[in-house]
Amino acid sequence: MKLFGRPLDYGKRKEKIGFLEFNLSITQKDGYEIEVEIENTENEPKFIKDLKIGEFEVSEKLFMNNYQSWGPCTFVKPQEMIKVMNGLSVNFAASPIPWEFKDGIVSDYFIADDKTFAGFLSSETTHPYFKWHDGIVDVKVYIGKSLKPHEKIKIEPLWVNDFSVLEDALELYANKVGELNMIKRSEPLFGWESWYSYYLNISQDSFLKELEKSSEIGMKYELFQIDDGYEKDVGDWLRTNEKFPEGLDFLSKKIKKSNMIPGIWTAPFSISETSSIFKYHKDFLVKDENGSPIVAYENWNKKIYAVDTSNPDALFWLGEIFSSLKSYGYEFFKIDFLFAGMIPGNRFLNVTPVEAYRMGMKKIADTVGNSHILGCGAPLIPSIGYVNSMRIGSDTSSNWNGTIDIGMPSAKYSIRNALSRNFMNKWWVNDPDCVMARSQDTGLTSKERMVNLYVPALLNGQFLESDFLDKLSDDDLHLMVGAFNFRKGRSNVRFLDGERYVIITKNSINGDIISFVNLSDSDWKDKVENYKNLLDKKVNEFFVLYPSMKNVKNEVKIDPHSVAIVMHRGKRNLRRDDEKEDDGRDIHYYWGEEYDGTKV
Amino acid sequence: MTEETYIIIGVKNMMELRYNPITDEWIIISSETQKRPVLPQKEACPLCPGILEMKHDYDLTAFDNRYPALRMDPPEIYKADSIFKNAPSYGKCEVIMFTSDHNSSLSRMPIGQIEKLIYVWEDRTRDLMKHDEIKYIFPFENRGKEVGASQIHPHGQLYAFPFIPKRIQSMIDAIDKYTGECAICDVIKAEAGTESIVYEGEYFVALVPYFARFPYEVHIYPKRHISFFMDMTPPEKFDLAAALKVVTSKYDSLFHQEFPYMMEIFQSPVNPTMERFHFHIEFNPPKRDKVNVKWMASVETGTWTFINPLTPSDAAKSLKSASYTI
Ligand SMILES: [Zn+2]
Ligand SMILES: [Zn+2]
Numbered sequence: 001m002k003l004f005g006r007p008l009d010y011g012k013r014k015e016k017i018g019f020l021e022f023n024l025s026i027t028q029k030d031g032y033e034i035e036v037e038i039e040n041t042e043n044e045p046k047f048i049k050d051l052k053i054g055e056f057e058v059s060e061k062l063f064m065n066n067y068q069s070w071g072p073c074t075f076v077k078p079q080e081m082i083k084v085m086n087g088l089s090v091n092f093a094a095s096p097i098p099w100e101f102k103d104g105i106v107s108d109y110f111i112a113d114d115k116t117f118a119g120f121l122s123s124e125t126t127h128p129y130f131k132w133h134d135g136i137v138d139v140k141v142y143i144g145k146s147l148k149p150h151e152k153i154k155i156e157p158l159w160v161n162d163f164s165v166l167e168d169a170l171e172l173y174a175n176k177v178g179e180l181n182m183i184k185r186s187e188p189l190f191g192w193e194s195w196y197s198y199y200l201n202i203s204q205d206s207f208l209k210e211l212e213k214s215s216e217i218g219m220k221y222e223l224f225q226i227d228d229g230y231e232k233d234v235g236d237w238l239r240t241n242e243k244f245p246e247g248l249d250f251l252s253k254k255i256k257k258s259n260m261i262p263g264i265w266t267a268p269f270s271i272s273e274t275s276s277i278f279k280y281h282k283d284f285l286v287k288d289e290n291g292s293p294i295v296a297y298e299n300w301n302k303k304i305y306a307v308d309t310s311n312p313d314a315l316f317w318l319g320e321i322f323s324s325l326k327s328y329g330y331e332f333f334k335i336d337f338l339f340a341g342m343i344p345g346n347r348f349l350n351v352t353p354v355e356a357y358r359m360g361m362k363k364i365a366d367t368v369g370n371s372h373i374l375g376c377g378a379p380l381i382p383s384i385g386y387v388n389s390m391r392i393g394s395d396t397s398s399n400w401n402g403t404i405d406i407g408m409p410s411a412k413y414s415i416r417n418a419l420s421r422n423f424m425n426k427w428w429v430n431d432p433d434c435v436m437a438r439s440q441d442t443g444l445t446s447k448e449r450m451v452n453l454y455v456p457a458l459l460n461g462q463f464l465e466s467d468f469l470d471k472l473s474d475d476d477l478h479l480m481v482g483a484f485n486f487r488k489g490r491s492n493v494r495f496l497d498g499e500r501y502v503i504i505t506k507n508s509i510n511g512d513i514i515s516f517v518n519l520s521d522s523d524w525k526d527k528v529e530n531y532k533n534l535l536d537k538k539v540n541e542f543f544v545l546y547p548s549m550k551n552v553k554n555e556v557k558i559d560p561h562s563v564a565i566v567m568h569r570g571k572r573n574l575r576r577d578d579e580k581e582d583d584g585r586d587i588h589y590y591w592g593e594e595y596d597g598t599k600v
Numbered sequence: 601m602t603e604e605t606y607i608i609i610g611v612k613n614m615m616e617l618r619y620n621p622i623t624d625e626w627i628i629i630s631s632e633t634q635k636r637p638v639l640p641q642k643e644a645c646p647l648c649p650g651i652l653e654m655k656h657d658y659d660l661t662a663f664d665n666r667y668p669a670l671r672m673d674p675p676e677i678y679k680a681d682s683i684f685k686n687a688p689s690y691g692k693c694e695v696i697m698f699t700s701d702h703n704s705s706l707s708r709m710p711i712g713q714i715e716k717l718i719y720v721w722e723d724r725t726r727d728l729m730k731h732d733e734i735k736y737i738f739p740f741e742n743r744g745k746e747v748g749a750s751q752i753h754p755h756g757q758l759y760a761f762p763f764i765p766k767r768i769q770s771m772i773d774a775i776d777k778y779t780g781e782c783a784i785c786d787v788i789k790a791e792a793g794t795e796s797i798v799y800e801g802e803y804f805v806a807l808v809p810y811f812a813r814f815p816y817e818v819h820i821y822p823k824r825h826i827s828f829f830m831d832m833t834p835p836e837k838f839d840l841a842a843a844l845k846v847v848t849s850k851y852d853s854l855f856h857q858e859f860p861y862m863m864e865i866f867q868s869p870v871n872p873t874m875e876r877f878h879f880h881i882e883f884n885p886p887k888r889d890k891v892n893v894k895w896m897a898s899v900e901t902g903t904w905t906f907i908n909p910l911t912p913s914d915a916a917k918s919l920k921s922a923s924y925t926i
Contacts, residue, residue, distance in 0.1 A: 474923035482925045485710040509710040542835040547926045571834040587663035
């Protein structure tokens, strides 16, 4: 890598390009850690857009990442990708800097080729990214505000290192980002939500019917969440439409009565062109140079504008929404389409889009206090510390949809991201999107259903189910309950390529597990022994294939679109503590391996 | 637990073994003083962590029954000076907690937990057989009020007898009488690949036996001729856990209810052990259909002859198609 045309070298130095002065400090921390401070040396304010601070030559295949929840994180051949992208219009859902795609491909926050990893450790002020073009990667940041005369701004620290195993580099990167940012620690939740059965057709009656059914089928959901479809309009969150005559207060009380956490979906940084908030508060919107509100995206057949979260009145309004929802009893907030809060544009305050976004996120987080926030459609790194859990892939689907990898609903790519972004579980609880237990009304084969249900369980992130509960057969429920027993473990994921992954799970409810996930369209043969050392298990220990429960003789064949789950079947060591009851009777406590001490 | 928390509700105290010379069997008389502990809350489960029996959190436990029919320090007996024979109630009655999860069950427990339970059964057997006077160790589970279980918290029991119980003796007699090597080994061979098989793993098979006594009776046999939990390799224990899970999970989905059963685990006698004894587990469920119970009535109790109202192959068919979780 070269910074301002010179190879990386430890120490401090200055560079001047035009009216900007760059103060560089490069230190050794498992490689290079680079800090850059920028000063406007002019005597007048200057609006700064994107800046290039360095570049490096890369190999043909890159590991790239999109900035937000839904976008892909995978291996890419940019030469081929640029042809695919040609002709596609890039919107803000795909990038906060869409103009960069005119002559290149962007990887946000981090990138790796076959030997070097480079990643920014935060995104508190600027949006840091890497732009590939013509076989070279530019190291860039987007600032998006004006600097006063002689004002200095620090851009995000950059970490660069060579690696031998990419997964290890990602792990180290996740730790470094975790150390630098304040992380919210939370436990993954098991819940039901309305989206993948009802979509926008959800009504009060159907929601209550599902609530009732949930207790009948004996699934112990911790969370029951209403998704999109209740609101009067996007932006008018506290007003329900005619399908919800008794309002949001009524629903949360019903959920609470069933001993579950009431959850609700909103898109707090989005305002539709038909909403009443749009009608009365154009001052809440992010605008272009001419003062016209910018369309952040289109959905629900409407133009959607972005909330200017640097505007104190808009922030107050946001706070009112969430304090009201909280006062109704909601304790789980799925906040969606968050990227709208970070589009470039003119705002009330002279802040960067990232700073504005974080002001909005802070407001929501402060308002809901210790309630759970699930971020979705969200810029990833700027959300750290504000969300308890984070969607890390595209919407799932009851169809495999395995061809186009651009963040559209897909059973395949939502799981692919859950695997490739598993390392992010150090920043929040990963949400791989919903699982579906249904065998009816699905385009998924039984093997694909196993992938949809068991991979999220094995990765032990959020486990949110979305089905018509009264349409589930016994077999469907049993399949889901079976998946449940693979949760609670610690997993790390090995990448064979962009379509084949191995999950190494320690201490799941069902013990230690090696799983082979084949998202590709062809057969895959592998050997358990290639991964045994990752579990510290002896070679002579036995393994069994779930759910056939047949012994695996080392070689595993994994069908296309399937997961092969190999359970450890070695000796268990129980600890035994002998005690006495008060009346002198003997009592022996037996503890599983998760406890240490005397072995039986 | 302090003394004040007990309410003395009985005073009679009789605890001994009595021999029936007419049928050649031992009876356990147990009318020990009933000290009922008072629960901290009326509705609390005495088997949950920190309520009554377990002072703190637990994974699995085995503890002496509060009202044992047999004990290691039995009261002295008055030797009858007549044709009657009696003996001290020597032995052990233990309660075995499968999990601290109150709402679980064998059918819902993860395989790993059932596997641990198997290690506990093994450890209890190994522990208790050290006492020379113990002749038979019998773990079992009564599930459901239909078979007298008063607590839903998943648990079983274990009796360590100072004599060979009558039905075990008839198994031993049958072994002596059998002309082949081993009846269970032969049954496994004969039933291989047939419709009787409910579940087959690598090392264990679960089937509705040709000679089932109860409507939905299921037996689990190890394919290898072994006599004790101690003889099982770790993979075999894992496989048995899977078989137990499959069978109980199928029971629950059969009539969409928590299916009541008696689960009896038959190991070889101890002191001395008997290699020809083939380890096996019997599930004896009392239900004949969704609502009706098949009672142990005069014919069953008086003559030990069972009338099975359901053709075993039909039961096997229903159980085979019943949905299950692993
Ligand atoms: Zn309990
Ligand atoms: Zn045998």
